[in-house]
Amino acid sequence: MVSRPILVLGAERSGVTLVSTLVTLWGAQAAPAPSALNAEILAAAGGGLWSPALADRLAALAAEPAWRERARALIASLGGEAGPWLWTAPFPPQLVPFWEKFIPDPVVVAVVRNPLDSTRSFARARLPEKLARMIRLTSYFTFRWQAANLTLLELAQRHPDHLFVDYEKILQSPVEQVRRLGRFLDVTTGAAESCDERLLPMLEAVEPGLWHCRTGPQFFELKQVLEEQKELFHYLKRRAAHAGEPAEPFDPARFPIPYYAWEYLQNFEVYFTEKEGAVAAG
Amino acid sequence: MPPGEPSPALPCRGIFVLGVDRSGTSLLSDLVCRWGAYPGEADVLGETDSYNPQGYFEYSPMQKLLSDLTLSTGVLEWDPRFHSLLKLRAHDPNFRRQALALVAGMEKEGGPWLWKEPFLCLHMPFWEQVIPAPVCVMTVRNPQDSALSFTRMNLRSLADRISLTSYFSLRWQKFMLAVLEYFESNPEHLVVQYEELLRDPAGQVRRLCRFLDQRFGQVGGEEERAAAMLAAIDPKLWRNRAASSFFEIPEATEAQKELLRYLHLRAADVRPPFDPERYPFPPHYQEYLENFLLLSTKISMSAK
Numbered sequence: 001m002v003s004r005p006i007l008v009l010g011a012e013r014s015g016v017t018l019v020s021t022l023v024t025l026w027g028a029q030a031a032p033a034p035s036a037l038n039a040e041i042l043a044a045a046g047g048g049l050w051s052p053a054l055a056d057r058l059a060a061l062a063a064e065p066a067w068r069e070r071a072r073a074l075i076a077s078l079g080g081e082a083g084p085w086l087w088t089a090p091f092p093p094q095l096v097p098f099w100e101k102f103i104p105d106p107v108v109v110a111v112v113r114n115p116l117d118s119t120r121s122f123a124r125a126r127l128p129e130k131l132a133r134m135i136r137l138t139s140y141f142t143f144r145w146q147a148a149n150l151t152l153l154e155l156a157q158r159h160p161d162h163l164f165v166d167y168e169k170i171l172q173s174p175v176e177q178v179r180r181l182g183r184f185l186d187v188t189t190g191a192a193e194s195c196d197e198r199l200l201p202m203l204e205a206v207e208p209g210l211w212h213c214r215t216g217p218q219f220f221e222l223k224q225v226l227e228e229q230k231e232l233f234h235y236l237k238r239r240a241a242h243a244g245e246p247a248e249p250f251d252p253a254r255f256p257i258p259y260y261a262w263e264y265l266q267n268f269e270v271y272f273t274e275k276e277g278a279v280a281a282g
Numbered sequence: 283m284p285p286g287e288p289s290p291a292l293p294c295r296g297i298f299v300l301g302v303d304r305s306g307t308s309l310l311s312d313l314v315c316r317w318g319a320y321p322g323e324a325d326v327l328g329e330t331d332s333y334n335p336q337g338y339f340e341y342s343p344m345q346k347l348l349s350d351l352t353l354s355t356g357v358l359e360w361d362p363r364f365h366s367l368l369k370l371r372a373h374d375p376n377f378r379r380q381a382l383a384l385v386a387g388m389e390k391e392g393g394p395w396l397w398k399e400p401f402l403c404l405h406m407p408f409w410e411q412v413i414p415a416p417v418c419v420m421t422v423r424n425p426q427d428s429a430l431s432f433t434r435m436n437l438r439s440l441a442d443r444i445s446l447t448s449y450f451s452l453r454w455q456k457f458m459l460a461v462l463e464y465f466e467s468n469p470e471h472l473v474v475q476y477e478e479l480l481r482d483p484a485g486q487v488r489r490l491c492r493f494l495d496q497r498f499g500q501v502g503g504e505e506e507r508a509a510a511m512l513a514a515i516d517p518k519l520w521r522n523r524a525a526s527s528f529f530e531i532p533e534a535t536e537a538q539k540e541l542l543r544y545l546h547l548r549a550a551d552v553r554p555p556f557d558p559e560r561y562p563f564p565p566h567y568q569e570y571l572e573n574f575l576l577l578s579t580k581i582s583m584s585a586k
Contacts, residue, residue, distance in 0.1 A: 135573065135576065136569050136572065137569070137573070138569065139565060139570065140566070140569065140570075143566075223565060224565045224566055224569055225565060258564065259532035260448040260451075260533050260534075260564060260566075261566070263445055263446070263448040264448065264566065264570050266444065266445070267444050267445075267446070267449070267574075267577060268573070268577065270440060270444055270577070271576070
């Protein structure tokens with residue numbers, strides 16, 4: 001097998017952990033996400049994930065010799081004879097424009113989930129229990145979801161070896177979806193043996209009882225969500241249902257993030273930073 | 283009668299100074315007081331500070347009632363149901379009695395009296411059913427400048443880390459649309475552009491003075507009143523001025539820019555028909571306005 005990097009990415013609370021588990025059970029070696037270095041990169045790029053200029057700043061940073069050297073050294077330590085290696089959460093998709101300069105041929109697995117389900121899961125994961133029940137975060141989280149998924153679609157434009165997987169479909173039809181993922185990985189990494197023997201442990205990792213937040217088609221009825229976001233979710237579902245090249249090319253102009261959204265994202269990041277800082281400080 | 287004193291010979295009627303926070307409502311209140319309106323006892327008007335060195339003119343018993351009214355609705359001011367719930371409160375004998383008692387207290391002095399509080403903008407559905415229509419004066423200021431001032435005042439510890447332009451533009455839009463809707467049924471109002479007040483104080487003071495004189499049947503002495511009012515305007519207090527035009531910043535929606543253009547026309551005494559559908563809110567507005575409360579509370583707590 002080729003020692004090729006596999007990136008399993010998605011918006012937060014989208015099932016990235018489940019899909020990463022499947023990819024490791026298929027045979028990839030999980031490499032720890034470079035969280036400390038990512039934090040440094042982010043700080044050097046201006047400090048926050050939520051800026052429309054972030055991708056350009058990251059690309060510029062990747063051209064600087066000091067950063068290039070550090071990134072290359074890290075990537076070199078991850079390759080070798082062990083076969084494909086995996087980077088996944090906690091790895092914000094928005095940082096890919098930096099890293100893809102050093103991993104020019106990644107295999108990309110993008111996980112898609114209903115943003116309203118992810119919103120509820122996000123609130124439970126990031127907020128105190130009582131607050132999570134009271135607060136409305138649908139608009140906020142959907143902007144986060146939109147930013148992450150637009151980055152992934154752009155990444156997929158640049159890297160032909162990509163697969164969009166639908167979290168709900170994995171839980172509804174695990175056999176079919178796990179086989180689809182396994183075969184995609186076999187082909188893109190040039191695996192000598194078929195994954196069929198590893199399908200059973202992969203299937204055993206799919207636990208439908210973990211599917212806690214299910215809102216069905218409610219997302220498409222929400223007034224606080226933009227039509228472009230609903231359209232983006234439809235588009236991602238179609239991409240995840242499609243086996244080969246997309247029949248419908250990605251056009252980012254169809255799914256613009258309104259400029260006013262960045263402020264909401266940036267300000268709530270301050271809230272999370274302050275809150276988590278306070279928790280860490282005891 | 284010296285300027286600044288209550289005018290017992292004039293009709294006993296309220297003047298409401300309306301406008302979003304940090305848009306010059308305190309300055310305008312000062313002018314209206316100097317014209318001759320009674321703002322309430324000095325000890326319940328809030329103390330001066332560096333943000334409002336000439337005073338806030340906020341009558342705290344009225345503010346308390348507004349707060350109780352809001353609490354009684356069970357929703358925040360940003361909720362679309364707030365308007366109709368507040369209307370219902372006008373039929374609540376307890377709230378009605380409290381409101382009328384407050385007004386009676388203001389009328390004790392005889393003559394014009396003044397209330398100023400930004401949240402009055404959103405509470406007019408209550409007041410319009412409880413008291414005779416007040417004379418209204420509303421300020422309009424570049425929302426970006428108000429946002430800067432609001433951030434420095436309310437989130438001082440974070441002023442260099444966060445921007446509230448988009449948040450404040452939503453807040454401003456909500457307040458302005460509520461007032462414009464109310465003005466449709468109350469023609470006795472004047473819109474004053476804050477920037478014009480500081481650029482052309484004499485002209486704007488004369489305009490305000492004449493407007494109030496006409497509403498209250500004040501005859502003679504305009505020059506003296508205007509001079510006393512003019513003395514309140516200190517252009518040095520125009521501290522927060524954004525480098526770029528509101529009409530060019532991407533944080534503001536097209537509807538908000540259009541609304542500011544419309545308000546500038548109203549401040550120039552041009553009254554094109556008001557159509558609220560021309561100024562729609564973006565879909566996230568209610569959520570962001572509500573969550574800001576959480577954000578600011580938590581951040582203030584952690585800063586202590």
